[in-house]
Amino acid sequence: xxxxxxxxxxxxxxxxxxxxxxxxxxxxxxxxxxxxxxxxxxxxxxxxxxxxxxxxxxxxxxxxxxxxxxxxxxxxxxxxxxxxxxxxxxxxxxxxxxxxxxxxxxxxxxxxxxxxxxxxxxxxxxxxxxxxxxxxxxxxx
Amino acid sequence: xxxxxxxxxxxxxxxxxxxxxxxxxxxxxxxxxxxxxxxxxxxxxxxxxxxxxxxxxxxxxxxxxxxxxxxxxxxxxxxxxxxxxxxxxxxxxxxxxxxxxxxxxxxxxxxxxxxxxxxxxxxxxxxxxxxxxxxxxxxxxxxxxxxxxxxxxxxxxxxxxxxxxxxxxxxxxxxxxxxxxxxxxxxxxxxxxxxxxxxxxxxxxxxxxxxxxxxxxxxxxxxxxxxxxxxxxxxxxxxxxxxxxxxxxxxxxxxxxxxxxxxxxxxxxxxxxxxxxxxxxxxxxxxxxxxxxxxxxxxxxxxxxxxxxxxxxxxxxxxxxxxxxxxxxxxxxxxxxxxxxxxxxxxxxxxxxxxxxxxxxxxxxxxxxxxxxxxxxxxxxxxxxxxxxxxxx
Numbered sequence: 011x012x013x014x015x016x017x018x019x020x021x022x023x024x025x026x027x028x029x030x031x032x033x034x035x036x037x038x039x040x041x042x043x044x045x046x047x048x049x050x051x052x053x054x055x056x057x058x059x060x061x062x063x064x065x066x067x068x069x070x071x072x073x074x075x076x077x078x079x080x081x082x083x084x085x086x087x088x089x090x091x092x093x094x095x096x097x098x099x100x101x102x103x104x105x106x107x108x109x110x111x112x113x114x115x116x117x118x119x120x121x122x123x124x125x126x127x128x129x130x131x132x133x134x135x136x137x138x139x140x141x142x143x144x145x146x147x148x149x150x151x
Numbered sequence: 152x153x154x155x156x157x158x159x160x161x162x163x164x165x166x167x168x169x170x171x172x173x174x175x176x177x178x179x180x181x182x183x184x185x186x187x188x189x190x191x192x193x194x195x196x197x198x199x200x201x202x203x204x205x206x207x208x209x210x211x212x213x214x215x216x217x218x219x220x221x222x223x224x225x226x227x228x229x230x231x232x233x234x235x236x237x238x239x240x241x242x243x244x245x246x247x248x249x250x251x252x253x254x255x256x257x258x259x260x261x262x263x264x265x266x267x268x269x270x271x272x273x274x275x276x277x278x279x280x281x282x283x284x285x286x287x288x289x290x291x292x293x294x295x296x297x298x299x300x301x302x303x304x305x306x307x308x309x310x311x312x313x314x315x316x317x318x319x320x321x322x323x324x325x326x327x328x329x330x331x332x333x334x335x336x337x338x339x340x341x342x343x344x345x346x347x348x349x350x351x352x353x354x355x356x357x358x359x360x361x362x363x364x365x366x367x368x369x370x371x372x373x374x375x376x377x378x379x380x381x382x383x384x385x386x387x388x389x390x391x392x393x394x395x396x397x398x399x400x401x402x403x404x405x406x407x408x409x410x411x412x413x414x415x416x417x418x419x420x421x422x423x424x425x426x427x428x429x430x431x432x433x434x435x436x437x438x439x440x441x442x443x444x445x446x447x448x449x450x451x452x453x454x455x456x457x458x459x460x461x462x463x464x465x466x467x468x469x470x471x472x473x474x475x476x477x478x479x480x481x482x483x484x485x486x487x488x489x490x491x492x493x494x495x496x497x498x499x500x501x502x503x504x505x506x507x508x509x510x511x512x513x514x515x516x517x518x519x520x521x522x523x524x525x526x527x528x529x530x531x532x533x534x535x536x537x538x539x540x541x542x543x544x
Contacts, residue, residue, distance in 0.1 A: 018297035026294060052295055058407075078314040078415065081362035086282060086302040095362075098301045100310055100410055108410050112299050123317035140298050 015088035019138050026053040028067045033139045036131040040107060042068035051107035072129035073146065074103040081118045097121050101143050115144040155401065155430035163250040164387035164394035164544065167196025167262075167380035168505045173493035174344035175270050176374035182214075185266030186224045188376035192262065196380050197391030200225055203380070205252055205261030206232040207245040209496075221264075231258040239444055239496040239530025240402070241265065242377075243537035246501060247400040249381040259382060265498040266376025273372045283372075304446065305361045305369055307533050311415035312363050312449035318416060318464065323363055325467035326448040327354040330367040330490055332475040333445065337487025339477075339516050344371055345491040368448040370489035377498035379505060387544070395508045398523070398542045399431025405534040418450075419536035420457035420527060427525075427538035428459075435459035438540075439521040440507050441481055442500035444529040445488040454527055455481075458538075482518045497528040501539065508543045 022030050032039040040049045045062035049070065056063045079099035085091045097113040099121065113121050114130070126146035131139045169191025171184045179187075185208065193200055206218045206229050214220060217234040231252045235241035242265050249261035269285045283303060284291070296302070315321045331351055337343035349367060357366035387394035403422035405414040428434050435458055445451045452466035460481055461469040474480040486492045486503040493499060504524035510517060521543075528537040 017300070020295070020298045021293035023294065030294075078310045078317070080306050080309040080313060080364075081359070082300055082306070083359040084283075084305075084361060086284075087297070087300065088281065090300040093300060095359075096300055098299050098306060110295055110299060110301055110410075123314065134298070142299075 015091075017089040017134065018087065019135055020140070023053075025055055029053050030138070032067065033131060033141055034137060036139060037069055038072045038129050038141050039067045039069050040105070041065045049103075049105045049107050051109055070103055070105045074101045074127055074143070076100070076113065076121060076123055076125045076127060077102040077108055078123060079113065079121050099143065101127055109141070112142045113144070114142050115148050155399070155426050157430060157432070159250055159254060160398055160430055160432065161396045161542075162384055163253050163381050163397045164384050165246070165379050165397065165505045165541065166382050166387045166390045166392055166394055167192040167198065168502045169193075169195050169378050170342070170499060170502055171266060171376040173342050173375040174373055176268075177271050179268070179374065181266045181268040181376070182220055182224065184268065184374060184376040185221060185264050185378065188266060188378040189221070189225065189262055189264055192264070192378040192380050195392065198260070198380065200227055202260050203227055203262050204230045205249060205258030207235065207248055207261060207263045209235045209241040209245070209265050210267075229258070231261065237404070237531045237535040237537070239446065240404075240528040240535035240537040241530070242497040242501055243400065243526060243528040243539045244402060246379065246381055246397065246539055247402070247537065250397050250400070253381065253383055259386065261381045262378060263381065264376060264378030265496055267495060268374045269372045269494065270374045285372075303361075304533075305364055307409060308447040308450060309361045309364045311409070311453065312447070315416050315449065315453060316363065319467065321452065321467040323355070323365075324351065325452065325471045326363070326368055327351045328471045328473075329445070329448040329451050329475060330354055332470075332473075333484045333488040334491045335476060336485050337491035340486045340492055343487040343492040344373055345487065364447060364449075367490070370446045370494045371491070373493035373495065375493040375495045375499070377495050377502045379501055384544075393509045393511075394544045395505045396542045396544050397539070398433065399427040399429070399540040401426030401428075401430065401538040403536050404531070409533040414534065416453060417463065418453055418457050418529070419534060420454045420529070420538070423536040423538045424458045424525075424527075427540050431540040431542075433523060433540060437523050438481065438525045440485060440504070440518040440524045441483045442485070442504045442524060442526045443483055443488070444497045444500060444527045445484055445490050446494070446529065448490065450529060451483070454529070455483075458525065458527070477515070477518070485516065485518060496530060500526050500528070504539070504541050508541055
């Protein structure tokens with residue numbers, strides 16, 4: 011197994027380019043409807059709550075809780091061979107939408123549903139940052 | 152509420168059922184596996200291929216106009232034919248659509264089936280085996296997943312399992328009871344892919360894949376196909392097999408997504424099943440055997456709740472009681488299911504539901520006095536669902 015294997019970088023659809031641009035600057039931004047005021051995810055150009063097409067990319071608090079999570083033991087991609095076991099969680103943001111991400115900075119066995127978390131940014135490559143989550147009470151890194 | 156049409160109840164029957172070789176069938180394409188199952192279904196019904204005037208099938212996902220390729224190999228034209236696109240929910244939808252087409256006078260005798268070459272595909276190279284992915288690249292996520300090391304159907308369903316465990320105290324022992332019961336059934340099925348006994352100790356000792364799922368929570372990679380033939384009730388009575396009536400069917404799709412609402416613990420089976428029960432004029436207490444889409448152990452447990460065989464949250468104790476075993480309250484996946492017979496995205500569940508209602512199995516495989524079978528189909532990135540209720544004529 012090649013130790014040089016690269017982790018997959020996000021390959022944005024046209025409608026999610028602003029999400030990844032904000033992430034690169036360490037901001038978590040989601041589309042927010044100018045008609046009904048709700049946020050949504052994943053990105054699209056119309057609101058799945060009211061179908062309005064008038065929206066703005068809007069910063070969110072970056073705070074949420076673990077809705078559910080799993081622990082990867084199997085290596086599906088050689089770039090993750092050194093990472094297992096690692097946690098993939100569905101994080102429910104305070105603003106409502108749920109995002110897949112990793113919970114980092116804590117051993118997998120310490121992760122639980124409803125655990126409060128906050129966003130951090132992992133600069134995975136030149137010009138690419140990926141939002142991940144740490145326990146809310148973790149010291150700033 | 153929209154009421155399903157009772158005019159479709161008991162108007163059609165399944166008159167033929169067949170499967171291909173199951174398991175590791177190297178060197179045979181998914182198309183030829185499906186044709187093998189269809190040939191067996193046609194022979195089982197006592198029909199000839201020229202009696203077939205409808206084809207409803209599905210994928211493999213990357214093939215275009217799949218039913219056309221099947222018709223070419225069967226050597227027939229069709230009054231009605233199409234390919235479906237609801238993942239593992241497609242196979243029951245094929246039977247439902249066949250019933251509607253026959254009732255509408257668009258066809259008289261429709262063959263439905265699905266085949267796949269997932270074992271060969273995931274064992275074609277070392278890289279393919281590591282990825283363990285059966286979908287073509289064009290269908291995989293390119294963001295919001297792979298950058299986090301999130302790959303495959305195991306993890307998606309495991310997220311639901313974790314949530315269910317959190318809400319209801321469900322345990323891996325209870326998931327294990329499902330895997331062990333289905334393996335017992337597979338050992339009585341000479342064609343099943345899995346041949347060795349499974350104990351709860353062996354279940355717990357197996358490697359974790361994506362926790363809370365270990366090896367035996369996950370369905371098989373199989374080269375396999377299944378097919379059934381649907382015709383009118385009148386025509387069915389002249390054919391070779393005891394006809395099995397289509398009493399009701401339903402469909403529901405939680406298109407807002409697996410990650411939204413409560414969809415990972417209250418699945419689309421709830422609404423799909425409700426429709427099928429109303430069409431059939433039946434309820435969960437009437438069901439003698441269930442053939443449930445078991446891509447993962449947890450999905451059996453949550454669907455049994457959604458179908459009303461027990462209350463939401465009580466699926467763990469229900470499966471741990473031995474209810475799913477032969478002689479239990481609700482013998483389920485009596486040929487071994489996708490966990491132990493072979494994984495054909497729900498098609499073999501339809502085949503087994505039909506066979507149980509013919510009462511032609513040896514005693515050790517027969518659900519005693521089975522009159523009603525419920526079959527479920529689940530798929531399409533975990534949100535599409537279909538239900539079929541079959542009954543003895």
